[in-house]
Amino acid sequence: MSAASETSKRQQLKDLAATLRLVWRASPAQTTWFALTTLLASVLPAANLYVSKLLLNAVAQSVTGGESYASLLSLLGLQVGLVITSGVLSTVQNSARELLGDSLQHQISAMILQKATELEVERFENAETYDRLQQAYREVGARPVQVATQIVGLAGGLVTLLSVGGLMAQLGPLIVPLILLSALPGVYVSSRFGVENYRMLRWQTHDARVQNYFGSILTSDTLVKEVRLFNVEPYLLARWREYYLGFRKQLESIVRRRGWGNLGASLVSALLVGAASALVLRRAAAGQLTVGDFSLFALGIAQIQGTLSGLLSGISGIYQNLLYMRNLYEFLELPSRDLNAGEVWEGPIDTIEFQEVAFRYPLTERDVLRGLSFTVRRGEALALVGENGAGKTTAMKLLTRLFEPTAGKILLNGQDAARFSPRSVQKQMSIIFQDFGQYQMQAGENISLAETERLGDEAGQQLAVEQAGADFVNELPEGLKTPLGRLFQGGRQLSGGQWQRLALARLYFRDASVLVFDEPTAALDARAEFDTIQALREQARDRITLLISHRFSTVRLADQIIVLDEGKVMEAGSHDELMTLNGRYAALYNLQAAGYLDRASQTT
Numbered sequence: 001m002s003a004a005s006e007t008s009k010r011q012q013l014k015d016l017a018a019t020l021r022l023v024w025r026a027s028p029a030q031t032t033w034f035a036l037t038t039l040l041a042s043v044l045p046a047a048n049l050y051v052s053k054l055l056l057n058a059v060a061q062s063v064t065g066g067e068s069y070a071s072l073l074s075l076l077g078l079q080v081g082l083v084i085t086s087g088v089l090s091t092v093q094n095s096a097r098e099l100l101g102d103s104l105q106h107q108i109s110a111m112i113l114q115k116a117t118e119l120e121v122e123r124f125e126n127a128e129t130y131d132r133l134q135q136a137y138r139e140v141g142a143r144p145v146q147v148a149t150q151i152v153g154l155a156g157g158l159v160t161l162l163s164v165g166g167l168m169a170q171l172g173p174l175i176v177p178l179i180l181l182s183a184l185p186g187v188y189v190s191s192r193f194g195v196e197n198y199r200m201l202r203w204q205t206h207d208a209r210v211q212n213y214f215g216s217i218l219t220s221d222t223l224v225k226e227v228r229l230f231n232v233e234p235y236l237l238a239r240w241r242e243y244y245l246g247f248r249k250q251l252e253s254i255v256r257r258r259g260w261g262n263l264g265a266s267l268v269s270a271l272l273v274g275a276a277s278a279l280v281l282r283r284a285a286a287g288q289l290t291v292g293d294f295s296l297f298a299l300g301i302a303q304i305q306g307t308l309s310g311l312l313s314g315i316s317g318i319y320q321n322l323l324y325m326r327n328l329y330e331f332l333e334l335p336s337r338d339l340n341a342g343e344v345w346e347g348p349i350d351t352i353e354f355q356e357v358a359f360r361y362p363l364t365e366r367d368v369l370r371g372l373s374f375t376v377r378r379g380e381a382l383a384l385v386g387e388n389g390a391g392k393t394t395a396m397k398l399l400t401r402l403f404e405p406t407a408g409k410i411l412l413n414g415q416d417a418a419r420f421s422p423r424s425v426q427k428q429m430s431i432i433f434q435d436f437g438q439y440q441m442q443a444g445e446n447i448s449l450a451e452t453e454r455l456g457d458e459a460g461q462q463l464a465v466e467q468a469g470a471d472f473v474n475e476l477p478e479g480l481k482t483p484l485g486r487l488f489q490g491g492r493q494l495s496g497g498q499w500q501r502l503a504l505a506r507l508y509f510r511d512a513s514v515l516v517f518d519e520p521t522a523a524l525d526a527r528a529e530f531d532t533i534q535a536l537r538e539q540a541r542d543r544i545t546l547l548i549s550h551r552f553s554t555v556r557l558a559d560q561i562i563v564l565d566e567g568k569v570m571e572a573g574s575h576d577e578l579m580t581l582n583g584r585y586a587a588l589y590n591l592q593a594a595g596y597l598d599r600a601s602q603t604t
């Protein structure tokens, strides 16, 4: 695939304009200072060369007494003035660039984070989005300011080239073209390998993520116990290293080929400069050039070569940087989901009705829910049971509007939920997921995250703690203000069950009319689970409770039980009805009950 086909020219122009807009918006003042000082500094090389030439000629003349000390001094003064001007300009230029880079970095990070908040939840379950997010984050750093620097540098470079070229043209007609030519091979090599480098990094993104993942297992606080016990370290290290060796091979190949390319370019360049020098020396031998002219030539070569290669590599640099910036734009252009779009739902939810709901995850081939129908009313509890992967959590993701059904309808108080904005419907729901969050923040914050408008509501937090049976919070050194987790200094680590109680408190903290418990008690023992669910039934008398659990002793407390099998309802009814039916539910229930009885008889 050629670099050009990766992004069309038109797209690149658009990206260029977008990048310049980004730079300008980040800081108009710093951008102006930066551009102005760069342009002013670009006439200095020609001025310097010219004054040096005059000074050398004057020195040569003074040897024969043709030039006074005062006139030499005035030329020197001019040269010192130029050095000071250049110092002032470059100081302002560097400061402006540094501040501009910082503003840009902040602005782009904020854009990426904002975008992440607008993405559909399903995007986060998709490896491609992660790759894009990671690539976008990588570009936050220097790229945009590099593009700005390169564009301003192009204008400056042209001014320098024209002014120095004009001075050197007086030395002979072929001199400037020969020197210009000598810079080209080097520029070609660096631009070609620049593009190749870009492609290599892009291909490596996915593998680098996998490699990082292996590294993160080895440095994870939560996994360290399993890793040590099972002695997984050598395997993980080997996998990690295997990826490194793959990257290394690609890098070595690029470095080797680029090395040969640079060598060839230097040889060609040396030959061309040699030819230009021979021409100048011939004129010098014929007495047609002054000492100053020769110094102009010697210093001018480096200046022209440097400026031209700067110019050309600036162009290819802009091109390459825009390829990288595309990653950022691709991420920012991902479709957003406006969670506030739709009518605003107000008031409590009294009934939930699933009508023939089906769902298929994006990019997959299989419906994970098929024809799911049930109704649940305020004051009732409905339990979903079924084997792993039967679709229970997915049904809750649909109810809570994290995803939309692919077929069928969900009615709330008899109205199609799809009409209402997801945010306003979600306000009426509180949930504890299987993989609930363990936020490395204070205990009280962990609870109040369910309603950040009430972050300081300690009485509310305390009530939620009591409802969730999370009394351990009161024993913590600073109570609700105790920082939790191991990530930051001073944090207290909780047990799995304690974290879960805290997540339960978070669920209660939100004043919702629908409570969803997705295996809320997995980290609790059977007795504690039973107590928790019974307490929950008391507290949820005037709400709708939806419960997912693998423990039938808990499930039996629900008014309605739905047995899901491969996304379809297999049986539905109350505990007693399902036991009378003597089907799958009854079989599973009896199996677990026998297990309990068995254990009970062993302990007595």
Ligand SMILES: Nc1ncnc2c1ncn2[C@@H]1O[C@H](COP(=O)(O)OP(=O)(O)OP(=O)(O)O)[C@@H](O)[C@H]1O
Binding pocket: 125, 361, 362, 364, 368, 386, 387, 388, 389, 390, 391, 392, 393, 394, 395, 434
């Ligand atoms: N993001 C996803 N993309 C694709 N398929 C998914 C995704 N999440 C879940 N699935 C698939 O959907 C099916 C139902 O998953 P779900 O998590 O709803 O099951 P569950 O009944 O809650 O299982 P468990 O008891 O293990 O929690 C499974 O086959 C799972 O592999």
